[in-house]
Amino acid sequence: MKQFFLIATIISLLTVVLYGIKKGVFRSDADGMVDIRMPEVVDYNFHIKPILSDNCYTCHGPDANKRKAGLRLDLQEVAFAELPETPGQYAIVAGKPHKSAIFERITSDDPATVMPPPDSKRSLKPYEKELIKKWISQGGKFQKHWAFQVPKKSELPLVTDTAWAQNEIDLFVLHKLEEHNLTPSRRASKEALARRLSLDLTGLPPGPLQLQKWGADLGAVPLDSIIEDLLAAPAYGERMTQSWLDVARYADSHGYQDDSYRTMWPWRDWVIHAFNENLPYDEFLTWQLAGDLLPDATKEQVLATGFNRNHPITQEGGVIQEEYRTTYVTDRTNTLGKGILGITLECARCHDHKYDAISQKEYYQMFSFFNQVDEKGLQMDAVQAANQKFYADPPYMTITEAETRSVLSFVNLEKGKELNVMVMNDSAPRPTFLLNRGNYDEPADTVRAGTPSKIFPFAEDLPRNRLGLAQWVTSKENPLTARVFVNKVWGMLFGRGLVETAEDFGVQGSLPTHPELLDWLAADFMEHGWDIKYLLTKIVHSATYQQRSELSPALNKADPENIYLARAPRFRMSGEMIRDYVLATSGLLNREIGGPSVKPYQPPGLWEETNAGGNRGILTTYVPDVGDKLYRRSLYTFWKRTLPPASMTIFDAPTRDFCEVRRQKTNTPLQALALQNDVQMLEAARVLAQSTVAAIPDTASGVGEIFRRILVRQPGGDELRVLEEYYMDTQDHFRKDTEAAEKLLAVGDFKGADTDPSKTAALMLTAQVIYNLDETITKE
């Protein structure tokens, strides 16, 4: 009997073990790659190039100076040619991996011959070696880099579930989902959609007035009209501008040393205007890159070129002007690369690009377009600049009050004032040299203005100036511009672009998760005249966008990062959006558009502690504004580059020292502290409580009311119970300690309604509980 049990146990154990092996239970992480299916047809761009680029290009890529053994693996003709240093051998022999030197080398056990060499600290995974083998077996075909091919609309994919799709976007998404055995989520509730749409299109939650207009029963309002309303709101332009300010590295200060004041804000007002007028994206770019060179350029078009003067400008004494002038031109070149073309041009500043087919010469050809500006660099230090009110380095344009009543009506200039804004010109033609190692004092050959030929050739009939450049950038033949922008907009709405590395569409960047969709959207965008509102409308009308954002455990396991979009994303809002959200829901928001930047609350002493001592310039001490300037939208918050607003940087805002196209979305204790204790947040909770107590003396419904105000939905039963219980407890506490209540209610400048202190303080803290919820600061 005992024996029987023993045998039975052994058999059942074996069964379990075998089952486990089959299911992969005993697989270690190291060979986790086995889970990846070997593709039927190996694609050069999607499977092979990323491996070669990341592991081999450093020595066998586009950089001529670092190339070893004369071999380059980024060009088919060289990879297939006889190896210059080992006659009779070939790096790749189509169809024959075992005759191909690269396969021999990557599979070698000998440290002396294995590739990549051990000292490179890189190595190929077994799966990658298999891929290369299969690719060579299949002929080892090269293709042009995917992002350098003009985007075209491919045929719409066929899907099994034909009922779900609302437009073309959904067919592409559903096709991928079905491939991965995933199903889309249900449609989000109308309330959730109204909040999501409002945040995405205006950066603000739907306000009470808006909700009133849409009616008590949101369900009865067609989504179309909600979307139309939002896109027509002036807040739409502000929302779009907010994200463009990072690309344009916009700031209100020069950014070095004493970091003096500059007046670039009229350029920011123009951006808002341009978005609200729905200026087509190709023109939006052309004006910013070359508005001054357009025939009969208007003042507005010249103002737009402020884009390329937003870079930091040094005011440090004793600098070598040419060193910094070179830095500014470099910055403009890099900004075009990163912000508009999605290419890391700057890698080619000091040497040929190691990964992308951009030579150092081509870098300086691009540089040349921005090198003709009649700029002097440092004109005066911060003290002189302050004394003489010199807030714009030449070249600049002057905006008069008269103009703000006509051609520049969108510039929110104070009555009786005029001011200067830095803009571009080409008034200082100078030759451009290739700069060895990127050093201003090591000029080599002269170069002619031009663009990287591998992206797309510069047409012979285009002028070789910024206008020609703008035409090249916005040509429908340019493979990058539309893709990059469409991807940026997608990233704004979904939290991550179809190409995750929104700043890098080169060979080292991420591959698109939905390449056909990206191309379809880019082609469609261009077909529709680069119409930004059209693009947004298209996306938000998709079933993909309108899904619920909840994750089921199964979905969380199958696609934790939501790459395939079987649900809508949930992600934390930006610092600006959070602050605006709190101002809007509390009723404090001042909706004035444009004008000089404002100084809301900031913890005292920040500027003072880090300045150079004394009174060097006008940005050494922070004097907060008073009155309704404290409640402007956050894109108007004064941006001192050397010490940007803490309430924004804590939430991952960049410094604006250079172009940035996407922000991180971290989750930190400092954020928790800011949300709890920033005067701006506390005051909003207080004012909301005061107005609610004044309007609804019945406290229990007051709790429900502020919940609806802040979260734009009905509270659940449990939620309401938790909050009401908290409210009652807290009210009891403050009844016993009205002094504490009064102290608490003293926060912030705004004079609110005069209400019962203990009631109000309790409701204020209840509002604070809600303002500190994950849901409140999350777009879902």
Add this chain to the structure above:
Amino acid sequence: MEAEQPQGENPLKVNRRHFFSQMSVGIGSLALGSLLIPDLFKGSSPEIADQVLGIPHFAPKAKRVIYLFQAGAPSQLETFDYKPTLLKRMGEDLPESIRNGQRLTGMTSEQESFPLMPSASKFNQHGNSGAWVSELFPHTAKIADELCIIRSMHTEAINHDPAITFFQTGSQISGRPSMGSWMSYGLGSENKNLPSFVVLTSRGKGNSQGLYSKLWSSGFLDSKHQGVLLRSGKDPVLYLNDPEGISRSDKRHLLDHVSSLNKIHHIETGDDEIESRIAQYEMAYRMQMSVPDVMDISKEPEDIIKLYGEDCQVPGTYAANALQARRLAENGVRFIQLYHQGWDQHGNLPNEMAGQAMDVDQASAALVMDLKQRGMLEDTLVIWGGEFGRTNYCQGKFDPKNFGRDHHPRAFSIWMAGGGIKNGITYGETDEFGYNIIKNPVHINDFHATLLHTMGLDHEKLVYKYQGRRFRLTDVAGNIVKDLLA
């Protein structure tokens, strides 16, 4: 002195053993560490998976760094680089053969002559090592045998902004992570209630240059590695204090309700990010207790106050920050960065240098001695120095009583003490003019490589892939200066 690491043994094995055996609170804090630093086990991108973040590459000598940055660039000729020739040849023009094409800033490039100016202070030799130290630094002189003085630092930039940015981030151009951020990224945090990288600032009376938050920025690394500015006022960390009328128990009560509602929403949405938010709120709550606790020096005994000088009781002074630095070090902060402004002596140097030295001399030396008496100097690396050197010739009117020195990138002096660095040595040498390095140059990249090495990090392995490129603190250069390692 610790023994050399045995040859042949896998350095990582040693390190893991150390790591686990030296953890004060055991394995639990490892889990906590991963909560605080989520990318500890995730990696920034798949290809970095072979690099285990949060654990050094090999056994470290130093566990933490206190960097006493002297912003504005103190003159090497009035601190540690003794050049009697300058006195002998006082007033003579700097020989062209010595300047040898060095580019000058716009502040002196127009000068008709470059008259050599001797040191404004006398020098003496100190300690068993016989290190030369200027009379302006009597307390530092007393601890000469604890110091490793490097007289052969050199850099590329000639202006403050790019030079200080270079020193802090390894690049003259803004946007790269600061040293402290790299350490935080590579090694994680030792204290669950405090940030791993903190910054303290103070200002002397000398000519100052502003500071910029980009100097402690995490660049493209996750922003949790950003330096947290600890301020001297009542709100040492931004937004740390609860508003008036709110007690600790009120706050607890409030947070409990925030948590309850967040938990309900977590169930509804299934999004684990909410759990992480709850954890961050808890850490914030703990920081509200732990930070003021660390900052409170009222329990420091009289002899410690004496050691650092009376100034250490005045919040915001260099001395107070130095004492604070020790307390932060004791509490497991990985990288403590002090900035003291006021070292930009283009004029009035004799006067201003004396004042600046008074501000920092005693407290800097006190910090080293204090760490030593607590047994912490062994694994704490203290560094003192600025962003470049100053010219051996006079800027402005030639007047030995009142002159200035311009920026000089080719040679300057710093000192290090403790954690893995040899003590009682003076390293590197400049020519008799104090202008060019003639022996053992140490470039900023080399300095960074060495610094990372003492912390158990291989500067070529500590990489972060961003925009398709692998970035390092040392960019594409840097050699460990082995002569400096203990």
